[in-house]
Amino acid sequence: MDLSTLTIAEARRALDAKEYSALDLTNAYLDAIVKKDGEIHAYLEVWTDSAREEAKAADAVIAAGKSQPLTGIPIAVKDNMLIEGRIVSAASKILENYRASYDATVISKLKAQGVVFLGRTNMDEFALGSSTENSAYGPTKNPHDTSRVPGGTSGGSAAAVAAGMALAALGSDTGGSIRQPAAFCGVVGLKPTYGAVSRSGLIAAASSLDQIGTLAKNVGDAKILFDAIRGHDPMDSTSLPDNAAAAKGERKTIGVPREFLNDLNAEVRAQFDATVQTLKDKGYSVVDVALPSLQYALAVYYIINPAEVSTNLARLDGIRYGLSVPADVIGEVYSKTRAAGFGAETRRRILVGTFVLSSGYADAYYRKARSVRELIRADFAKAFEGVDAIVMPTTPSPAFKLGEKNNDPVSLYLEDIFTVPVNLAGVPAISVPGGTVERDEKKLPVGFQIIGAWGGEETLFAIGKDV
Amino acid sequence: MADKVDPIREQASNGVNITALAKLARLEVSDAEIAKLEKEIPDILAFVETIQKADVSTEAKTDGLRNVMRADENPHESGKYTEVLLKAAPAREGNRVAVKQVISRKK
Numbered sequence: 006m007d008l009s010t011l012t013i014a015e016a017r018r019a020l021d022a023k024e025y026s027a028l029d030l031t032n033a034y035l036d037a038i039v040k041k042d043g044e045i046h047a048y049l050e051v052w053t054d055s056a057r058e059e060a061k062a063a064d065a066v067i068a069a070g071k072s073q074p075l076t077g078i079p080i081a082v083k084d085n086m087l088i089e090g091r092i093v094s095a096a097s098k099i100l101e102n103y104r105a106s107y108d109a110t111v112i113s114k115l116k117a118q119g120v121v122f123l124g125r126t127n128m129d130e131f132a133l134g135s136s137t138e139n140s141a142y143g144p145t146k147n148p149h150d151t152s153r154v155p156g157g158t159s160g161g162s163a164a165a166v167a168a169g170m171a172l173a174a175l176g177s178d179t180g181g182s183i184r185q186p187a188a189f190c191g192v193v194g195l196k197p198t199y200g201a202v203s204r205s206g207l208i209a210a211a212s213s214l215d216q217i218g219t220l221a222k223n224v225g226d227a228k229i230l231f232d233a234i235r236g237h238d239p240m241d242s243t244s245l246p247d248n249a250a251a252a253k254g255e256r257k258t259i260g261v262p263r264e265f266l267n268d269l270n271a272e273v274r275a276q277f278d279a280t281v282q283t284l285k286d287k288g289y290s291v292v293d294v295a296l297p298s299l300q301y302a303l304a305v306y307y308i309i310n311p312a313e314v315s316t317n318l319a320r321l322d323g324i325r326y327g328l329s330v331p332a333d334v335i336g337e338v339y340s341k342t343r344a345a346g347f348g349a350e351t352r353r354r355i356l357v358g359t360f361v362l363s364s365g366y367a368d369a370y371y372r373k374a375r376s377v378r379e380l381i382r383a384d385f386a387k388a389f390e391g392v393d394a395i396v397m398p399t400t401p402s403p404a405f406k407l408g409e410k411n412n413d414p415v416s417l418y419l420e421d422i423f424t425v426p427v428n429l430a431g432v433p434a435i436s437v438p439g440g441t442v443e444r445d446e447k448k449l450p451v452g453f454q455i456i457g458a459w460g461g462e463e464t465l466f467a468i469g470k471d472v
Numbered sequence: 473m474a475d476k477v478d479p480i481r482e483q484a485s486n487g488v489n490i491t492a493l494a495k496l497a498r499l500e501v502s503d504a505e506i507a508k509l510e511k512e513i514p515d516i517l518a519f520v521e522t523i524q525k526a527d528v529s530t531e532a533k534t535d536g537l538r539n540v541m542r543a544d545e546n547p548h549e550s551g552k553y554t555e556v557l558l559k560a561a562p563a564r565e566g567n568r569v570a571v572k573q574v575i576s577r578k579k
Contacts, residue, residue: 104560106559301523328562
């Protein structure tokens with residue numbers, strides 16, 4: 006088997022045809038991890054022994070003729086989803102030794118199918134960043150050029166899939182954290198509709214934006230994994246009812262927000278235009294759409310995200326779980342534990358979030374941002390009255406160098422310009438490989454992003470397959 | 473906060489009182505980090521202030537809201553999760569999470 010081209014669909018066929026066993030397949034991935042991950046650092050922990058046991062159990066299910074789509078399929082899980090009894094750290098020192106006390110809903114669903122869990126993947130601490138450089142355990146490197154970042158925050162998951170160290174992976178996307186690393190690593194990344202996949206057991210970053218999704222080699226695989234984890238969950242009050250209206254459409258009219266793409270890098274623009282032309286050639290009609298409030302999206306995002314992050318991370322104070330730094334009084338236990346446990350970007354977000362929520366500033370920042378968010382949502386709703394999908398690049402440029410944007414938080418925030426509007430509106434989007442651009446004589450992948458109306462995942466898969 | 477003394481925003485400049493902010497956030501910050509944050513936090517706030525230009529005179533829609541709360545019934549048996557929750561805590565005394573005193577006796 007060739008792991009660089011293997012898909013879930015092909016592995017399913019071969020496993021059911023007994024061409025190789027789930028244990029053979031898992032061992033091939035474990036070997037690949039041993040060989041490659043010293044350089045890439047996609048994994049924070051590899052579960053060699055339990056993966057083999059899960060593969061053996063899957064082989065028994067396959068032998069009994071009872072396999073499901075993911076039985077025996079080896080996948081990687083971002084280090085912010087709980088698996089009972091296993092360490093889950095969100096790539097933070099504050100949770101370095103924390104063991105999950107229950108399974109996330111997505112994990113229960115995958116266990117029920119007999120998935121093989123290879124390990125937990127690196128990420129920006131608490132899913133805050135765009136490069137995986139904010140991990141407390143060192144950055145992941147881009148398999149296409151190891152002097153460059155894999156993107157983030159699900160950088161470990163994207164790099165693992167791209168380097169053939171997992172057949173597919175789970176990630177989470179708060180402002181582009183699945184789509185941007187998928188774009189940088191040349192794989193497919195799906196951010197589902199907000200509420201389509203349960204967040205129960207996902208370590209929260211910004212709860213109104215977070216959504217679990219899938220990273221895979223192609224659109225078909227991203228769909229197979231999505232179909233396995235989606236669905237209503239009573240444990241997540243924001244999860245959508247199963248009968249939530251799915252977007253319907255001819256899937257043949259695509260909108261391009263031309264005004265929003267004015268400042269785009271010329272090479273990225275050329276790749277984007279070429280992909281749009283490919284879709285035109287396949288019978289799609291392409292029209293301009295106006296999304297005037299998107300000019301405020303980044304500013305809105307970098308108010309709402311820190312506000313929610315500062316609130317969610319208040320629970321990490323050295324009392325109920327994780328790191329605890331001893332002190333004489335409880336107030337100092339809190340402040341010393343949080344200082345020792347949180348990294349620089351996490352501390353920065355907590356402080357900005359505390360500011361925008363503080364008495365006297367909440368109206369001008371947080372509440373105003375919530376109102377502007379409604380304008381962004383309304384822009385998308387209006388646009389989807391006339392088109393089946395909206396397309397734009399996933400990122401303004403290809404993967405940047407490790408360390409290139411370390412000293413300027415705002416320049417790193419600008420990387421998220423095309424991805425954050427999607428989370429603010431709660432619509433689904435997929436990043437598919439959209440060509441390459443050359444840097445330092447290396448071909449770096451860029452992503453083509455397709456955005457659907459609420460519940461419109463099937464439209465994304467249909468168009469994604471035509472790219 | 474026009475006529476009150478603002479504890480966070482320093483009146484004379486665009487500066488932010490990081491020490492006051494860190495206290496609110498229950499976060500100990502070193503002097504070296506304060507110096508860095510005194511530049512970074514105002515930069516970030518200046519960046520997000522562009523939203524002030526947005527016209528939000530129209531009211532936010534609230535249709536589509538639904539009750540997500542379950543009925544308050546069928547509780548799980550008492551103590552079922554005590555052990556698993558306490559196992560995660562850094563310090564315990566019997567069946568309680570142990571915490572330090574609120575006020576120091578030394579002072």
